[in-house]
Amino acid sequence: MNQIPDIKPHTTAMLVGPAAALMFGVFVLPFLFLLVLSFWSQVPGSLQFDTYLTVLNYARIFGDSYYLGGLWTTLWLSGLVTVICLLLAMPLARWIVLRAGPAKGLLIGLSILPLVCGALLPTLGLVNLLSPLGFINGALKSLGLIQSSLPLLGNITGVAIGLVQAFLPLMILPLITTMERLPQEYEKAAMSLGARRLVVWQRIILPLLLPGIVAGSLLVFCASLTAFVTPQVLGQGKVVTFASLAYQQAALVLDWPFASALAIVMLIFLGLAGMLGALVTRKFGKAS
Amino acid sequence: MTGFPYLRIRSLGKAYRGATALHDFDLDVEQGAFVALLGPSGCGKSTLLQILSGLLEPDRGEIHLAGADITRLPPWRRNIGLVFQNYALFPHLSIRQNVRFGLDMLGIKGKEADARVDEALEMVGLDPALARRPSELSGGQQQRVAIARAIAIRPRLLLLDEPLSNLDAVLRQKVRLELRQLHDRTGITTIMVTHDQAEALATADRVAVMEAGRLLQYEAPQGLYRNPATAFIAGFIGSPAANLLPLVARDTASWTLPGGELWQPDAALTPARNGVAAGAACLMALRPETLALGSLGPGGLPVRIGAIEFTGGDQLVHVEAGQARLTLRLPAGTRVAGPTAWLFPPIQSPLLFDANTGRRLPTPH
CATH class of the missing domain: 3.40.50.300 (P-loop containing nucleotide triphosphate hydrolases)
Incomplete structure (x- = not known):
């Protein structure tokens, strides 16, 4: 047993205090304000708030097909991006863990590069690749594979490509971490007991990788749900996502209460995604 | 078959x-x-x-x-x-x-x-x-x-x-x-x-x-x-494993120990009896539990007594023969008097190996 040294209460306060104060001041307080704000309303024709509490903002989101459509698009786009990331990251992570050898560190570094580059520059680079006169369409045309340009920009396809590019590392990292803790002997033992490769995956590898799969999926899903720069640049204003709606209301229309309500709805879906992840882990993680 | x-x-x-x-x-x-x-x-x-x-x-x-x-x-x-x-x-x-x-x-x-x-x-x-x-x-x-x-x-x-x-x-x-x-x-x-x-x-x-x-x-x-x-x-089997004593045949009747000392063994252990030509190098396996210490007598190998480990029923006695180190296992009660003594290997079925190939030399008949 590790002996934990005695820490006096005032030492604890000094250790935790600065960060806690910062978090309270710049996160908790504004968040509470955001929550209250979402139940206020804008006085028509002015920037004044009507502080009478109302659920009108929420009624507007769930009653208007424009906003509901944006919500629905964002949800299934995030789901699609999560599934694509999972399918791409699984073999890549397994290859890095099992076969990369000395190049492992370098490969992990390369695969997390999109995370440290920020969203804007890689996305602008993608514009060059995906646009009607861009590299991909040009190459396919000169190879004679297509006659006219494929629409890769200003639609869901482009946004999905951009989001996968940006958030693939969020899937790779948890998968690598989980796979590294999985001794090879589990698979070998299962095979010696009569399990074919597919059965080994079903009954041994996937259940044991579940925490990593859930963590990676949650990260990618939540990041996609709240992504703003990538859908904005690659969607070219033609793809309506929830984050861009909130941006419009907050920065262009200046209806802060309604923008707050949009933000709260987004947060509720983030919370639901987290609960679903916890539920999946609890249900399938322990018992087989 | x-x-x-x-x-x-x-x-x-x-x-x-x-x-x-x-x-x-x-x-x-x-x-x-x-x-x-x-x-x-x-x-x-x-x-x-x-x-x-x-x-x-x-x-x-x-x-x-x-x-x-x-x-x-x-x-x-x-x-x-x-x-x-x-x-x-x-x-x-x-x-x-x-x-x-x-x-x-x-x-x-x-x-x-x-x-x-x-x-x-x-x-x-x-x-x-x-x-x-x-x-x-x-x-x-x-x-x-x-x-x-x-x-x-x-x-x-x-x-x-x-x-x-x-x-x-x-x-x-x-x-x-x-x-x-x-x-x-x-x-x-x-x-x-x-x-x-x-x-x-x-x-x-x-x-x-x-x-x-x-x-x-x-x-x-x-x-x-x-x-x-x-x-x-x-050198691998037994607890402790057999000692491998490097020897060079000096003539038909005696060996040179590492360090140049001379050993005139019992007739059964001579180079001639074991088919080793003069000048040839070999290894003699000596099992710790088959070795005995004694005072000067024919066939004895001169050794210096080193550390003694008590293990319960037995004691492990470490000795030096020339520059080679050997281990003996003796009953715990045996009195070991230093600083020098004579070591007597068993004369039945000696285990000799070619020093270069490690192969067992044919047993004499």
């Missing part, structure tokens, strides 16, 4: 990135035998185990089990039980589910599966009602579960990879006896990989000693102890 051995390995070869792990390896195992693969780490014994279980494909050679060629059979179709050094129990399954896994794969369900799980757990001395996860068990118990899981499928062959090396010294003695008793009860042909000669000698019917991917000697423990084929084996 009449009859086919149960397990027959012929000219098996395997190389990793140019380095040879197994070299032209032959081995026959009779049905129901307990064989130990003994050798230092990197001798190819674990490679052989992986090839036998089908997890690794050999470059060359053939493996026949119960009359059928299994060389290219995938692991899941071999029905060979495998127990890993780290046990490799599935952490997300309960103990019973672990043991049941192989039965599921065989399509055995319901009451019959339950009965076979009970039987396997009882066989290794565990309570079948133990409703816990592998992580809640001690190392020794985890190993029992791993063995139960492997024998539940009634394997044609049971492979044990260093089964005792993760256990503490006290438990190791106990478990090695249990492994032997389990084998005798089940009659499953068993191959155990180990680097511990005491383990191999205590449990196995036959021991296959390996070095650098080759089979050096394959014999019953008693034979291995009495007639080691090479100096490497002699």
Whole structure:
């Protein structure tokens, strides 16, 4: 047993205090304000708030097909991006863990590069690749594979490509971490007991990788749900996502209460995604 | 040769990135035998185990089990039980589910599966009602579960990879006896990989000693102890292992010790009697438990007494003969008077090896 040294209460306060104060001041307080704000309303024709509490903002989101459509698009786009990331990251992570050898560190570094580059520059680079006169369409045309340009920009396809590019590392990292803790002997033992490769995956590898799969999926899903720069640049204003709606209301229309309500709805879906992840882990993680 | 051995390995070869792990390896195992693969780490014994279980494909050679060629059979179709050094129990399954896994794969369900799980757990001395996860068990118990899981499928062959090396010294003695008793009860042909000669000698019917991917000697423990084929084996077998005294034949009747001192041994141990030409170098294996100390007499080897270790019933006496260090095991009561003494090797069946090849020199008649 590790002996934990005695820490006096005032030492604890000094250790935790600065960060806690910062978090309270710049996160908790504004968040509470955001929550209250979402139940206020804008006085028509002015920037004044009507502080009478109302659920009108929420009624507007769930009653208007424009906003509901944006919500629905964002949800299934995030789901699609999560599934694509999972399918791409699984073999890549397994290859890095099992076969990369000395190049492992370098490969992990390369695969997390999109995370440290920020969203804007890689996305602008993608514009060059995906646009009607861009590299991909040009190459396919000169190879004679297509006659006219494929629409890769200003639609869901482009946004999905951009989001996968940006958030693939969020899937790779948890998968690598989980796979590294999985001794090879589990698979070998299962095979010696009569399990074919597919059965080994079903009954041994996937259940044991579940925490990593859930963590990676949650990260990618939540990041996609709240992504703003990538859908904005690659969607070219033609793809309506929830984050861009909130941006419009907050920065262009200046209806802060309604923008707050949009933000709260987004947060509720983030919370639901987290609960679903916890539920999946609890249900399938322990018992087989 | 009449009859086919149960397990027959012929000219098996395997190389990793140019380095040879197994070299032209032959081995026959009779049905129901307990064989130990003994050798230092990197001798190819674990490679052989992986090839036998089908997890690794050999470059060359053939493996026949119960009359059928299994060389290219995938692991899941071999029905060979495998127990890993780290046990490799599935952490997300309960103990019973672990043991049941192989039965599921065989399509055995319901009451019959339950009965076979009970039987396997009882066989290794565990309570079948133990409703816990592998992580809640001690190392020794985890190993029992791993063995139960492997024998539940009634394997044609049971492979044990260093089964005792993760256990503490006290438990190791106990478990090695249990492994032997389990084998005798089940009659499953068993191959155990180990680097511990005491383990191999205590449990196995036959021991296959390996070095650098080759089979050096394959014999019953008693034979291995009495007639080691090479100096490497002699210097490896026994607790403590035999001393290897480097000697150069000075003339027909005497040897030169390391450091230049002269030894005129008993007539049975002279170079001439053992067919060693003058000037030839060889190694004489001297077992610690067969050596005696005495005062000046014919045939004695002059030694200086060094450290003495008390081990209970015995004492280990370390001596120097010329520049060579030797160890003797004497009864604890024997008085050892220093600083010098005379050492008397046994004169029956001396063990001499060529210093260059390590091969045993032919015994004189």
